[in-house]
Amino acid sequence: MTKEDLDIANVELLEKLDLVVDGKLKRAGALCFYRNPEKIIGGCYVKIGKFDGSELLYQDEVHGSLLILADRVIDLIYLKYLKASISYYKETRVETYPFARDAVREAVFNALIHCNWADNVPVQIRIEDDAMYISNCSMLPFGWTVETLLSTHVSKPYNPDIAKVFYRAGYIESWGRGIQKIRDACKNLGADDPEYIVHGEDIMVKFSALQSAKVLDTKALNVTKDVTKDVAIEIKILALLKENASITTTEIARKLSVNRRTIQRSLDVLKSKGTIERKGGKRYGYWEVYE
Secondary structure, eight states: OOHHHHSSOHHHHHHHTTOEETTEEOHHHHHHHOSOGGGTSTTOSEEEEEEETTEEEEEEEEOSOHHHHHHHHHHHIIIIIOOOEEEEETTEEEEEOSSOHHHHHHHHHHHHHHOOGGGOOOEEEEEOSSEEEEEEEOOOOTTOOHHHHHSSOOOOOSSHHHHHHHHHTTSOOSSSOHHHHHHHHHHHHTOOOOEEEEETTEEEEEEEOOGGGOOOOTTGGGOOHHHHHHHHHHHHHHHHHHHOTTOOHHHHHHHHTSOHHHHHHHHHHHHHTTSEEEESOTTTOEEEEOO
């Protein structure tokens, strides 16, 4: 969408997206934009869990509209659940994650768009040291198989209205190339091709970790509430920086109701990870957020 597209009344925007019928908002519109869609569909959220074999180490539930979920889920996975191996090319620090971020992002978007939310089952993301599984309730188009999914095909979204919103918002394209982009991202990382598994009305994609990028986490069994709290603050800070690149540390502290020292510590962590960068001077500078 262009700035002109968004510079209109909410009702007009929803009508342009074909989300209003006879003056009433479609369910897809509520799921995409309403901040508490679980009042409509109880299972409209995302579950993320870190596992060691059959043991659940820690987990999160991410709530909000589908567009909010699209942003928050990816940030949470890469800030809390994964560690990057560090290497250096000449004097440049290089961070390599075991799962291709572009591939995971596309897979999460696909899960949100194609999920049969009427089943009241959330999108589920299971993360292990060697694999990541992203699953959602859905069915392939009539006559399709996994082979069809992996070959060149037309775009047939399970939820066309939701897909249209994500397309107009710039999250996806409309050519049915999502899976090819996922495979390309895995190939570029050097990881194996993702595996697609269909169980009745459940579709799952399995990503295999790039072994050379794995970081042994000796503290995985001792994850504390403080770590979870710090990561949650970092997620909120990223959201504020995306909304206003010129926001000050004091303003962030006020909005999040925490002290400036905590905010500064979280900003330092995000900078060390290469997630954000401060550009310009203290008075007229701004924050650059890297996906």
